[in-house]
Amino acid sequence: MARARISPGAAVVAIGALLAIASWPLDAYWTGLLTQAVIFGGAAVGLDILVGFAGMASLGHGAFFGLAGYGLALGTLRWGVNPWLAAGIGIVGSTLVALAFAPLAVRVRGLAFLTVMLAFGQVVWGLATRGGSATGGENGLPGVPRPSLGPWDLSGAEAFYLFTLLMAVAAIYAVVRFAGSAVGQSLIGVRDNETRMAALGYDVRRLRIIAFVVAATVGAVFGALSAAFNGFVGPGSLDWRLSAQLLLSVVVGGAGSLWGPFVAGAGLHMLETYFAGTTQRWPLVLGLLYIVTVVLLPGGIASLPRLWRQRRRSARPAATPRSRSASES
Amino acid sequence: MSAAATPTLEVRDLTVGFGGVTALDGVTLAVRPGARHGILGPNGSGKTTLFNAVTGFVRPRAGRIVFAGADITGLPAHRRARLGLARTFQITSLFPSLSARANVAMAAREKLGVSGDPWRPAAAHAAAEERAAGLLADLGLRHLAERTVGSLGYGEQRELEIAVALALEPTLLLLDEPTAGLSVAETGALVELVRQLPAALTVVLIEHDLGVVFGLTDRLSVLLNGVLIADGPTAEVREDARVKDAYLGR
Numbered sequence: 001m002a003r004a005r006i007s008p009g010a011a012v013v014a015i016g017a018l019l020a021i022a023s024w025p026l027d028a029y030w031t032g033l034l035t036q037a038v039i040f041g042g043a044a045v046g047l048d049i050l051v052g053f054a055g056m057a058s059l060g061h062g063a064f065f066g067l068a069g070y071g072l073a074l075g076t077l078r079w080g081v082n083p084w085l086a087a088g089i090g091i092v093g094s095t096l097v098a099l100a101f102a103p104l105a106v107r108v109r110g111l112a113f114l115t116v117m118l119a120f121g122q123v124v125w126g127l128a129t130r131g132g133s134a135t136g137g138e139n140g141l142p143g144v145p146r147p148s149l150g151p152w153d154l155s156g157a158e159a160f161y162l163f164t165l166l167m168a169v170a171a172i173y174a175v176v177r178f179a180g181s182a183v184g185q186s187l188i189g190v191r192d193n194e195t196r197m198a199a200l201g202y203d204v205r206r207l208r209i210i211a212f213v214v215a216a217t218v219g220a221v222f223g224a225l226s227a228a229f230n231g232f233v234g235p236g237s238l239d240w241r242l243s244a245q246l247l248l249s250v251v252v253g254g255a256g257s258l259w260g261p262f263v264a265g266a267g268l269h270m271l272e273t274y275f276a277g278t279t280q281r282w283p284l285v286l287g288l289l290y291i292v293t294v295v296l297l298p299g300g301i302a303s304l305p306r307l308w309r310q311r312r313r314s315a316r317p318a319a320t321p322r323s324r325s326a327s328e329s
Numbered sequence: 330m331s332a333a334a335t336p337t338l339e340v341r342d343l344t345v346g347f348g349g350v351t352a353l354d355g356v357t358l359a360v361r362p363g364a365r366h367g368i369l370g371p372n373g374s375g376k377t378t379l380f381n382a383v384t385g386f387v388r389p390r391a392g393r394i395v396f397a398g399a400d401i402t403g404l405p406a407h408r409r410a411r412l413g414l415a416r417t418f419q420i421t422s423l424f425p426s427l428s429a430r431a432n433v434a435m436a437a438r439e440k441l442g443v444s445g446d447p448w449r450p451a452a453a454h455a456a457a458e459e460r461a462a463g464l465l466a467d468l469g470l471r472h473l474a475e476r477t478v479g480s481l482g483y484g485e486q487r488e489l490e491i492a493v494a495l496a497l498e499p500t501l502l503l504l505d506e507p508t509a510g511l512s513v514a515e516t517g518a519l520v521e522l523v524r525q526l527p528a529a530l531t532v533v534l535i536e537h538d539l540g541v542v543f544g545l546t547d548r549l550s551v552l553l554n555g556v557l558i559a560d561g562p563t564a565e566v567r568e569d570a571r572v573k574d575a576y577l578g579r
Contacts, residue, residue, distance in 0.1 A: 188426065
């Protein structure tokens with residue numbers, strides 16, 4: 001307990017600042033890659049609230065990510081509204097869809113919840129692909145404009161990267177605060193023992209809905225960013241492969257740790273981009289990575305620091321067990 | 330304790346069934362304020378089903394459940410808990426990934442109405458943390474406060490579960506076989522803990538250990554195959570011929 005703890009909020013801001021500085025020597029390609037990586041990392045952090053905290057693994061999270069993107073695209077391209085307002089419509093719209101669907105989805109648990117969400121994602125995907133000229137069908141909607149923030153023009157790669165970082169830091173900071181709050185603890189309670197929670201006076205159904213909607217809203221924020229960054233939304237922005245990749249990011253990163261899913265979400269996107277140049281078998285790589293994690297590292301990336309400390313501890317001479325508390329404090 | 334006082338708990342003609350099995354068949358009983366009320370019966374006689382129906386985890390087929398004069402038959406479990414109805418479970422029911430202190434604080438935050446705060450750190454709710462620390466100290470569990478519950482011994486978990494239930498400041502506490510699976514020493518510690526509960530708190534206790542039941546309770550209800558076969562002061566019920574036949578195995 002004596003070990004000094006860094007405030008999670010300060011850590012989020014520090015990592016954001018580091019990522020901002022890191023882009024200094026990079027060209028537009030790498031800046032773009034980092035932008036998309038941060039977007040997927042952030043979406044995975046949001047999903048961790050649902051999977052890691054409330055214990056509800058979902059294979060339909062991409063839908064909320066993509067719906068916000070479609071909202072932004074439809075708003076700007078079809079209805080001619082200001083990009084900021086359109087992004088707001090997308091995010092609020094996606095949240096409202098989550099709010100409407102949550103009461104139905106949270107009735108089931110475990111594998112049933114996972115597949116209900118997969119079905120939900122497929123319905124949204126079906127609407128997007130068969131939406132005709134409204135949604136652009138299989139071709140999606142190209143030409144989504146990037147807005148400018150007052151005098152700050154966000155059309156350049158560097159500018160949009162910094163803007164994405166700013167949004168990501170704000171969103172992830174909010175998620176981290178939420179996760180550590182009384183409600184965040186309650187979600188852990190629901191994951192650990194629903195019956196006990198009900199016996200303590202907690203409305204378990206309401207808590208599950210809250211986790212569902214919060215995760216969806218965070219996903220929607222990053223989905224809108226993604227659409228603005230790519231200037232495009234299509235069925236691929238909300239299909240089951242995206243949902244699977246987000247869920248795998250949470251598992252590979254370490255469910256419930258928040259930072260692990262960010263690292264894994266960002267890292268998986270970079271790996272995907274790398275493999276896209278060398279092989280068509282990205283799903284195969286993803287699957288292998290998943291199996292290796294589950295078998296060899298069940299706690300995910302987030303468990304590495306603890307395993308590392310344990311190794312160092314056991315490597316030390318047994319004669320000086322007391323030196324540990326001194327060196328760690 | 331005047332006989333005219335409103336019972337803390339009244340169960341009227343309660344019938345609970347699962348498919349073709351009738352687990353409880355027209356059970357009627359009343360628990361007076363401040364009572365130490367034992368529920369006795371062989372395995373499968375409906376004791377836990379009675380608790381589950383009273384706390385809202387099982388829906389009865391017929392009958393009413395009245396808590397402190399208010400009909401709670403249709404209320405969900407969490408609403409009953411908020412009214413002051415706390416329980417433990419036959420199989421220990423805690424949050425294994427959290428510390429002992431966090432387990433009690435979870436209950437305290439709900440009771441104190443701060444469990445809906447989505448922003449401030451959970452441990453910043455000082456009143457809840459103090460109640461948790463105070464309860465752990467009262468029950469002699471202070472040394473376990475920072476231990477993860479999954480790593481605690483079984484007896485320690487049984488005691489902690491009572492601390493968690495007490496954090497709700499209940500008016501009625503239902504204990505489902507609190508000493509089941511405990512060693513003789515642990516059973517003694519738990520009996521002592523129950524003995525020291527506030528006199529104003531009404532306690533209903535399911536228990537197989539007859540020594541524990543006769544030592545702790547002033548009233549006793551006996552169930553057999555879902556039917557209430559005896560109900561009255563412990564001293565009388567333990568001499569009841571039907572009870573001896575059915576359960577005590579004279």
